[in-house]
Amino acid sequence: MRPSSSVPTAGAPTSSLSDKGALSVSRFVTVVGLCVAIFVLVVLIAPWIGASGISMRGVIEGAYPDRDIFLITRMPRVLFGALVGGALAVSGVLFQAILRNSLATPFTLGISSGSSFGAVVAIWLGLDLVIFGVPVVSMAAFGGAFLTILFVFFVARSNTGLPTFTLLLAGVTLNLIFGALILFIHYAANFQQSYMMTRWMMGSLYDATDFRPVLQTAPFVLAAFVGMIWLSPQLNPLTAGEEWAASRGVNVERVKKLSYFAASILTGSVTAFSGPIGFVGLIVPHTLRLIAGPDHRLLIPGSFFLGGAFLVICDTLARTIIAPTEIPVGVVTALLGGPFFIFLLKRRPGDLW
């Protein structure tokens, strides 16, 4: 990377016309820095909000229960929420880029139903255990997601590459098949299992009661995230078409495969613990695109931090709105995200990209 060489010119009074279309370092720092600032602010404030009031003094002095509530109940959950939100938002950006469709989500290609299927099977078999610190249900969910990813990939792959349309159809079809299988298992399961399955598929951060989910998913998420920042310049021409990108030197098949697997890992790893949480991967990239434009060099890092902040805010609401009862965060993201989305569409008529 040689970004430093362009630093002096970014602020220098060169011809402003020649700057059009280029991403200056200062713009990158401004946009991503703002997203990071929002993220940090939300993550710092959210753990102090909840059903039972805690005082900062109590937490620092180690008073019971303030410190336990802060460290055991709230902090792991806030951090995990930040990771889940960031992963889902970046995954959304990637799927929207490679499918060339702004309505694609992390779950469009069947990952959620695949991981739900894995989780449901594990619950049905009564595998309510924890092995090496990882719940078996989460392992099964990750396994289900991973098999789905591979299955969709190999069904869609042809000798001409990875055709977008086949990819979409394979994903949607697999969604339907898994949906049917999940219904069948639901039907065959007993009441308690059925409740657990429904609960899992609603999507929540409820199970993040210690730092293990964060530690177990963070390596996957961060690796995919950093890799995709590196790849981000090549995603831009892809939105003008694959041939267009190829004629600008992009190795289209390689970029699509890497993006597909990165997006899948991002979604699959966090969903294994949280269950499917909708709308984050749709609403966050869309909002950022409206504010900062469609350049993936901004969208990928920006979406990660904005997505993390968004989900933490939603989860804080989910914890507190009708406290002491909790709402699954997936319900909150849909209720907040849906109307917001419609508002955006109405505000910018004709720009339904």
Next chain:
Amino acid sequence: MLYHLEGLRFAYGSTPVLKGISTEITAGEFIAFVGPNGAGKSTLLRILAGLLRGYEGSIDFSGRAIGAYTPRELAQRIAFVPQETHVVFPFSVGEIIMMGRLPHRHNSLFESPRDRERAHQAMQLTDTESLAGKAFNQLSGGERQRVVLASALAQDPDVLLLDEPTVYLDLKHQLQFYDIVERLNADRGMTIVSVTHDVNLAARYARRMIAIRDGQFVADGPPAEVLTPGNLYDIFEIHATVFQRPDGRGAYIVPLG
């Protein structure tokens, strides 16, 4: 010698499209491929661009098999302008043009001063500077093609491949587009290979015309020699009269039916 093609064959599945093409293209030529729909013109152009592989026979670019180049190496020397470009997200004209610099940027997240300079030159050549801040999707068809041409020129190519670039443009914008291309060829020695149905447009600008029918060359030479009533019947199955242009720039045809 820029391109050397020997016994080039290509098939989509079991349907043969190119049936053994051998020719040479020299640097600085302005070539037009003409021929009916499905003759294989666009397929040949995509093979020249390195976008389509899986052909039989050989095609060398600058003395090396074209398949031995990486996409990035080719994009540093060959630019391709398609019929139409649809961008799904609201990229600005400036951003679209700057994408042409991608093959010259090696793993750098940001554009260099040289990238900016080249993109700026491309805008000047195509008269697109005033459009730079606009959204690409809101441009008219003529403006769009100029912007795509600018993006191709930002690649700083030796070869410009045009696939029916003016097919959706009105008469004024067709001429405007090809005037720019003609200047690039004359002033900078850029090699131009254009595919078009429009025989008269091709005759006006190209200096070498290659007629393709059923995946084979049926005529190859200066437009005035290729455009004879006999050839036109062989290529398009039409009867046509060939006239000389009043400005002395070659021939034009009037189809009789």
